[in-house]
Amino acid sequence: MQNSAPATIEDVARLAEVSIATVSRAIHTPDKVAKSTRQRVNQAIAITGYTTNAMARSLRMGRSNMILILAPDIGDPNFSSTLIGLENEARAHGYGVLIGHTQNDPERGLEYLKFLSSGQATGLVLFTGHEPFGHQVAGTRLPPTVAVFEPVFGSKISYVGVDDVAGARKAAEHLLSAGHRRIAFIGDSRTRLGHKRRRQGYDLALDAARIAPENRIVIEGEGTIESGRLAVEQLFMRDTLPTAFMCVNDATAIGVINGLNARGYDLPKDFSVIGFDDVPQATYLSPALTTIRQPRTAIGKQAMALLLAQLAERPTERREILLMPDLIVRGSVTGPTVRR
Amino acid sequence: MQNSAPATIEDVARLAEVSIATVSRAIHTPDKVAKSTRQRVNQAIAITGYTTNAMARSLRMGRSNMILILAPDIGDPNFSSTLIGLENEARAHGYGVLIGHTQNDPERGLEYLKFLSSGQATGLVLFTGHEPFGHQVAGTRLPPTVAVFEPVFGSKISYVGVDDVAGARKAAEHLLSAGHRRIAFIGDSRTRLGHKRRRQGYDLALDAARIAPENRIVIEGEGTIESGRLAVEQLFMRDTLPTAFMCVNDATAIGVINGLNARGYDLPKDFSVIGFDDVPQATYLSPALTTIRQPRTAIGKQAMALLLAQLAERPTERREILLMPDLIVRGSVTGPTVRR
DNA sequence: TTGTACGCGTTATCAA
DNA sequence: TTGATAACGCGTACAA
Numbered sequence: 052m053q054n055s056a057p058a059t060i061e062d063v064a065r066l067a068e069v070s071i072a073t074v075s076r077a078i079h080t081p082d083k084v085a086k087s088t089r090q091r092v093n094q095a096i097a098i099t100g101y102t103t104n105a106m107a108r109s110l111r112m113g114r115s116n117m118i119l120i121l122a123p124d125i126g127d128p129n130f131s132s133t134l135i136g137l138e139n140e141a142r143a144h145g146y147g148v149l150i151g152h153t154q155n156d157p158e159r160g161l162e163y164l165k166f167l168s169s170g171q172a173t174g175l176v177l178f179t180g181h182e183p184f185g186h187q188v189a190g191t192r193l194p195p196t197v198a199v200f201e202p203v204f205g206s207k208i209s210y211v212g213v214d215d216v217a218g219a220r221k222a223a224e225h226l227l228s229a230g231h232r233r234i235a236f237i238g239d240s241r242t243r244l245g246h247k248r249r250r251q252g253y254d255l256a257l258d259a260a261r262i263a264p265e266n267r268i269v270i271e272g273e274g275t276i277e278s279g280r281l282a283v284e285q286l287f288m289r290d291t292l293p294t295a296f297m298c299v300n301d302a303t304a305i306g307v308i309n310g311l312n313a314r315g316y317d318l319p320k321d322f323s324v325i326g327f328d329d330v331p332q333a334t335y336l337s338p339a340l341t342t343i344r345q346p347r348t349a350i351g352k353q354a355m356a357l358l359l360a361q362l363a364e365r366p367t368e369r370r371e372i373l374l375m376p377d378l379i380v381r382g383s384v385t386g387p388t389v390r391r
Numbered sequence: 392m393q394n395s396a397p398a399t400i401e402d403v404a405r406l407a408e409v410s411i412a413t414v415s416r417a418i419h420t421p422d423k424v425a426k427s428t429r430q431r432v433n434q435a436i437a438i439t440g441y442t443t444n445a446m447a448r449s450l451r452m453g454r455s456n457m458i459l460i461l462a463p464d465i466g467d468p469n470f471s472s473t474l475i476g477l478e479n480e481a482r483a484h485g486y487g488v489l490i491g492h493t494q495n496d497p498e499r500g501l502e503y504l505k506f507l508s509s510g511q512a513t514g515l516v517l518f519t520g521h522e523p524f525g526h527q528v529a530g531t532r533l534p535p536t537v538a539v540f541e542p543v544f545g546s547k548i549s550y551v552g553v554d555d556v557a558g559a560r561k562a563a564e565h566l567l568s569a570g571h572r573r574i575a576f577i578g579d580s581r582t583r584l585g586h587k588r589r590r591q592g593y594d595l596a597l598d599a600a601r602i603a604p605e606n607r608i609v610i611e612g613e614g615t616i617e618s619g620r621l622a623v624e625q626l627f628m629r630d631t632l633p634t635a636f637m638c639v640n641d642a643t644a645i646g647v648i649n650g651l652n653a654r655g656y657d658l659p660k661d662f663s664v665i666g667f668d669d670v671p672q673a674t675y676l677s678p679a680l681t682t683i684r685q686p687r688t689a690i691g692k693q694a695m696a697l698l699l700a701q702l703a704e705r706p707t708e709r710r711e712i713l714l715m716p717d718l719i720v721r722g723s724v725t726g727p728t729v730r731r
Numbered sequence: 732t733t734g735t736a737c738g739c740g741t742t743a744t745c746a747a
Numbered sequence: 748t749t750g751a752t753a754a755c756g757c758g759t760a761c762a763a
Binding site: 071072084085110112 | 732
Binding site for chain 1: 478671
């Protein structure tokens with residue numbers, strides 16, 4: 052027997068024969084209400100199926116218990132498992148999460164900004180690598196925020212992510228220790244901070260191995276499958292072939308493998324390829340991709356923990372938490388082949 | 392010069408020297424307010440940077456302009472492009488969308504249900520194939536809802552999706568016309584309606600080609616990569632090999648290709664494989680996967696249009712809109728090989 | 732221990 | 748054409 056309109060606190064109060072104030076107290080500070088009253092209230096809640104109206108509550112309190120997650124591309128294979136870490140940690144502390152998909156569209160950014168400033172979300176997680184577009188224009192102050200997956204360029208927003216330099220260094224060292232001396236780095240970038248750091252790791256490893264700069268091959272790329280294919284074509288045009296490809300991420304590696312296959316090469320015999328990220332597809336490539344695994348769920352968990360801490364007591368200093376990634380050895384790396 | 396607290400309608404009213412009622416009117420029914428007054432109000436809005444507080448608005452109106460999208464798995468490659476269709480159509484009509492990730496967890500379902508009944512979202516899009524868990528328990532009435540991607544079993548919720556029967560039939564006919572007579576169907580299901588329909592399409596095509604039932608091979612599977620690999624193993628154990636694999640979806644096809652590759656077969660020479668969905672990775676497999684393409688963005692667009700129509704005038708009858716998918720020919724299908 | 736009454740920011744009704 | 752004011756559902760001083 053349920054009404055069409057959802058039960059309000061008043062319905063409960065009437066049924067329990069108390070005032071709405073008592074109902075509210077019975078819910079939020081149970082020890083401040085007599086045991087017998089509390090029981091009557093709880094019964095009434097059960098009967099009516101009462102659920103506190105989150106909107107009214109947030110309006111009154113000036114804050115909600117929702118966290119907004121802003122992502123430019125939900126299809127990114129790195130996104131979903133990071134999200135799980137974020138969600139689980141939030142739930143464990145009584146917060147819910149909502150996902151906003153910006154598609155890198157400034158207008159959408161603005162829209163979600165309004166959502167925030169209406170108080171419909173209390174905290175913000177950024178996958179975007181930059182503040183929401185229109186943020187400065189709108190002149191709004193951002194709520195407690197943490198960035199994930201890509202640090203926010205030129206800002207004091209805290210960041211939780213993988214240690215790109217160390218991970219990339221591991222990758223390069225793996226190639227080096229397999230005997231490679233001509234290693235190409237595919238996917239260099241001037242704008243993406245994370246990719247820049249991976250390039251640093253590459254250089255660090257090659258420095259340590261005393262590989263002369265003129266024996267390093269660096270190709271730019273935006274980190275997409277297409278950019279990987281393109282890089283292969285560029286290399287073949289220049290006719291400066293490496294024995295191994297170190298890719299800025301797995302998407303690039305997939306493109307490289309693809310391009311190499313298309314040219315009829317037999318991997319990993321002819322060339323070695325290593326990636327970064329360990330996306331789900333990496334296992335199903337042929338050869339299966341040797342790569343650096345991002346601890347995505349752990350990153351999500353830590354990021355949310357940091358955000359909730361900020362929510363509790365607003366600190367000023369920016370924090371950067373870097374998690375160490377692991378090398379995952381599969382089939383795409385072997386010793387170098389001497390080509391004639 | 393901006394305040395810390397966001398401007399309210401009262402700030403605007405004070406600055407424009409009118410009442411808050413007039414401000415509200417100037418915004419929503421501009422023709423009902425004198426031109427000069429309207430201009431003063433607009434100026435004041437610009438100066439204060441006023442943005443209407445969505446929460447207060449929704450509380451008063453009893454409805455918001457947000458649509459909640461419930462998905463069990465955001466990582467599903469079918470999800471993101473469907474989402475884009477949904478988002479664009481919603482935006483075009485002044486609605487915003489929020490994504491809820493259930494991970495098939497009943498508790499999470501309940502949580503989002505509360506979100507809905509608080510009026511924080513007005514409409515619902517279901518990717519889940521079932522009503523939110525706990526729906527019956529909570530005894531809540533669902534808002535206007537439409538299902539996408541997977542029809543909701545045993546319910547009168549409208550559905551927009553691909554024509555599975557017709558698509559599967561196209562796939563089977565493609566195999567047939569390439570000369571195959573022993574075609575295995577991988578991924579049969581008793582519970583998933585969409586997969587059942589694909590199986591129907593397979594049977595229809597084979598009926599028409601007068602392939603006797605004893606020459607049909609049907610393997611169950613849950614539509615995952617792993618289930619595809621498993622199916623291959625089963626077939627080899629039984630020693631009843633087909634010349635072609637028709638897979639219930641691309642994930643299964645990837646597993647099948649993988650299993651076949653692992654056994655050292657040369658595709659598509661030794662076996663043909665066809666998928667269903669056309670996920671982004673399909674192009675990058677070797678061989679590139681011939682498959683049936685779901686018009687995902689169009690599905691999203693149509694689904695949202697249907698939902699918004701329901702929002703405008705609540706109809707009773709259930710509708711099912713089926714979009715026709717296309718055959719995408721790539722490299723994974725050739726004529727059958729005679730095996731000794 | 733409990734109840735009364737105000738305010739959160741809007742929109743809508745009713746007078747003026 | 749405009750303004751006062753009542754609701755929307757809730758939390759919490761303050762009073763009892």
